[in-house]
Amino acid sequence: MIKAENFNIPEHKPRILIAPLDWGLGHATRCIPIIFTLIHQGCTVFVAAEGPVKTLLQKEFPDLLFIELKGYRVSYSRNKFWMPVKLLLQLPKILFRIYAENRWLKNAVKVNSINAIISDNRMGLFHHKIPCIYITHQLTIKTGNRFTENIAQKIHYHYINKFSTCWVPDAAGIVNLAGALSHPAILPKVPVTYLGPLSRFKKRDVESKYDLCIILSGPEPQRTIFEKIILQDLNKAEGKVCLVRGLPSETEVPRLNNSSIEIKNHLAAEELNNVMLQSKIIISRCGYSTVMDLVNLQKKAILIPTPGQTEQEYLGGYLQEQKIFYCVDQNSFSLPEVLKSAAAFEFNTASFTVNDYENVVENFVATLRHQ
Known part of the structure; x- marks a missing residue:
């Protein structure tokens, strides 16, 4: 079912669809601070997901509007040496899901009057008539082979360039968390904004309990x-x-x-x-x-x-x-x-600003309100 249920939203509130990839729960958890910021900015947030990703986000945001969207459902090998082969064999399925979710999106946007899209690594959720943001930290996709890395990056950029903007959850400078993954030699053609690290957790002083x-x-x-x-x-x-x-x-x-x-x-x-x-x-x-x-x-x-x-x-x-x-x-x-x-290891935990993303999201919402 594509239409979200039980909503009666004033028209001046931006209606934003957010959809994290289903490869593990990491894509969902890093969307949590973005969702909180959107809510605090007065947006109506729709979440497109299924399975464990949907369950996790429903526990965090029980009052949000959820739309069922089939995941990529990638399976993994028990043997690390067969992992690249198994992923390669699933490429046709992945490409079909990208095509299918783009068709799904056109209908979902129309039925639910969506004003903008935020996609965390779901390459098919681009739209040519409304702003669409693509979130990824993998502008370089490490495969262990330079030739296949170049091919993977070209395929990835082909889809990234269909979006309005690319958001990268990492620091912009030379002191960063993801190295070449998030700081490639060549960036996509669309504007790229570095958000700083995204985390759902809060630091505070507590007494130690566990070694x-x-x-x-x-x-x-x-x-x-x-x-x-x-x-x-x-x-x-x-x-x-x-x-x-x-x-x-x-x-x-x-x-x-x-x-x-x-x-x-x-x-x-x-x-x-x-x-x-x-x-x-x-x-x-x-x-x-x-x-x-x-x-x-x-x-x-x-x-x-x-x-x-x-x-x-x-x-x-x-x-x-x-x-x-x-x-x-x-x-x-x-x-x-x-x-x-x-x-015996000398830890050098770098200090990163983790609230840069708030300004980026707030500015994004402001542009939607002025459209």
């Missing part, structure tokens, strides 16, 4: 594989540890012979914010949204790239080189050894 927080996330089967590695080491762990499994639908948790270990299937945003602040060091995947959250909270972290995800592998290496975070390969992960190495 270590471990946050599991990302696509299966790698989430489960990494969890098994972690659980093998946790019985021998010293100090207070909180393990967040990233499984909101689960009701039972693994039992360990260590009373100092707390295991949570899932934590809502505010609870996770608190646990991260209360932790001396954090172990997590290095998805970009997680990286932005860690920087915003100014936490020391050990990053474990998801095997086969070349973006995360590049990002982890770059952030370690900048001494912002410590990075370890999953295949060589040993909790005692990793904690020992991280203790």
Whole structure:
């Protein structure tokens, strides 16, 4: 169903459709601060999503208007070396979804009187008659091969250039979080605006409760594989540890012979914010949204790239080189050894302004009101 239900909105309020990609939950979580800003600016916000992305955003914004939009539904390989092949085989499906969502959009805009679109990495949500924003931090798509990277960038730019503007959630200067991913040699033809990091979390002073927080996330089967590695080491762990499994639908948790270990299937945003602040060091995947959250909270972290995800592998290496975070390969992960190495690592957590995006979003809304 395309038409959103139960609304009676004054015409002077800009009606904005926001749609995050469904590859994990990171695209959705980084849209949360943008949605808050739109709401504070008096906009009527429509969210286009399905599945876990829709569920997450409905929990954060139960009063928003949700429209069902099918995701790309990409599946991942258990073996990191087959990951690029599996993604390549799914390219026809992805291209079809881009075509289908663009047809869907034309009808959705008409039925719901949408004034503007904000698309987080959904390449088909461009429109030639109203402003449409494309959000991405991957202006360079790392594939592990220069030739295929150039092809991937050309395809990506082909779609980006159909939008009005591209917003990049990273700092504009040489001190930045994503390196070559967000700062390519050649930019798209459309205007590019750097938002600064986007994070749904808030930093504040709290007392430490945990020596270590471990946050599991990302696509299966790698989430489960990494969890098994972690659980093998946790019985021998010293100090207070909180393990967040990233499984909101689960009701039972693994039992360990260590009373100092707390295991949570899932934590809502505010609870996770608190646990991260209360932790001396954090172990997590290095998805970009997680990286932005860690920087915003100014936490020391050990990053474990998801095997086969070349973006995360590049990002982890770059952030370690900048001494912002410590990075370890999953295949060589040993909790005692990793904690020992991280203790000797000289963390240089850079200070980034995380509210730049507010001015950009506010100016965008102002232009809509004057059209």
